[in-house]
Amino acid sequence: MIQRVLAIGLIAGLVAGLAIAALQHVTTTPLILAAEVYETAQHGHEADEGWKPAEGIQRTAATSVADVAAASGYALVLIGLMLAAGEAIEPRRAVAWAACGFASTGLATALGLAPQLPGAAETDVVMRQIWWVGAAAATGAGLFLLFRSEKLAAMSLGAALILAPHIVGAPKPAVPQSTVPAELAARFAASSLAVHAAMWILTGFVVGVLWREFSARGRGTAS
Numbered sequence: 001m002i003q004r005v006l007a008i009g010l011i012a013g014l015v016a017g018l019a020i021a022a023l024q025h026v027t028t029t030p031l032i033l034a035a036e037v038y039e040t041a042q043h044g045h046e047a048d049e050g051w052k053p054a055e056g057i058q059r060t061a062a063t064s065v066a067d068v069a070a071a072s073g074y075a076l077v078l079i080g081l082m083l084a085a086g087e088a089i090e091p092r093r094a095v096a097w098a099a100c101g102f103a104s105t106g107l108a109t110a111l112g113l114a115p116q117l118p119g120a121a122e123t124d125v126v127m128r129q130i131w132w133v134g135a136a137a138a139t140g141a142g143l144f145l146l147f148r149s150e151k152l153a154a155m156s157l158g159a160a161l162i163l164a165p166h167i168v169g170a171p172k173p174a175v176p177q178s179t180v181p182a183e184l185a186a187r188f189a190a191s192s193l194a195v196h197a198a199m200w201i202l203t204g205f206v207v208g209v210l211w212r213e214f215s216a217r218g219r220g221t222a223s
Contacts, residue, residue, distance in 0.1 A: 004214055005079050012206040013072025020071065020199045021064040028195055029063070031188045035117035035180045067199070074101065074203045079211070085148070091208030098204025100143045106196040108139040108162070112170025115192035117180045123171040135165035 082089050082097055109132050138161040145158030 004211075005076065005083075008207060008210045008214060009072055009076040009079060012075040012203055012210060013068050013070075015071075015206050016075070016199060016203040017068030017071035018064060019202060020195060021060070021067040023198060024063060024067070024195055025060065027191045028188060029059075031184060031191065032117060034184060035188070038179045038181070038184075071199055071203050074098075074200060075207050077101070078204060078207055085144075089208060089211040091205055091212065094204040094208030094211070095201055096204075098200040098207075100140065100147075101204070102197045102200040103143060104140040105136045106193055106200070108165070109135050110189070110193055111166060114189045117185055117188045123173050127171040131165065131168075131170045135170075138162065138165050 078094065078097055078101060079089065082094065087093055087097070112135060113128055113132060142158040142161035145154045145161070149155055149158070
């Protein structure tokens with residue numbers, strides 16, 4: 001079982017990650033490059049952030065590796081949660097769970113912390129990470145209670161968990177200023193969410209298909 005989970009997670013991550021890397025190449029990457037031009041013009045020089053991949057093949061390769069790693073992580077989390085919940089892993093259900101994954105780690109978190117371009121006003125990184133993880137976990141748990149329970153008390157708790165991070169509020173920058181034009185920032189936020197959704201949905205679909213095929217082969221071998 002463990003070997004199957006790891007194999008499907010890695011294969012799904014590779015397929016979905018490379019597809020999303022290609023999508024990012026024509027959607028979010030050009031916006032990031034444009035924002036870096038504004039940031040450099042504002043400061044008069046490039047900020048010293050240590051090593052970063054050079055433009056061209058090196059940057060594309062780094063993005064692809066990161067996307068494959070992220071998609072593999074999504075796939076393994078998805079499989080683990082579905083197995084723990086006793087859910088049959090097949091394409092439709094895996095996509096439905098993946099949609100909830102996007103709602104938790106994409107939509108819910110973006111309501112407080114929208115995807116940002118270089119040069120955007122930022123808050124303390126640790127506080128942002130704490131709120132992001134809390135919002136994602138609370139939303140995921142809330143959706144599970146809403147969809148998997150028929151008891152009013154549990155459903156009410158689920159709704160409360162979804163709302164709680166936004167009632168508390170995400171950390172905000174002391175000075176809301178940015179070197180990036182508002183139109184560019186808005187396009188990046190929308191594009192990032194679309195790419196994030198595509199990664200989750202594609203990963204879920206590939207996981208469902210692969211799990212079904214691996215299971216069919218296992219039954220065929222057993223018979």
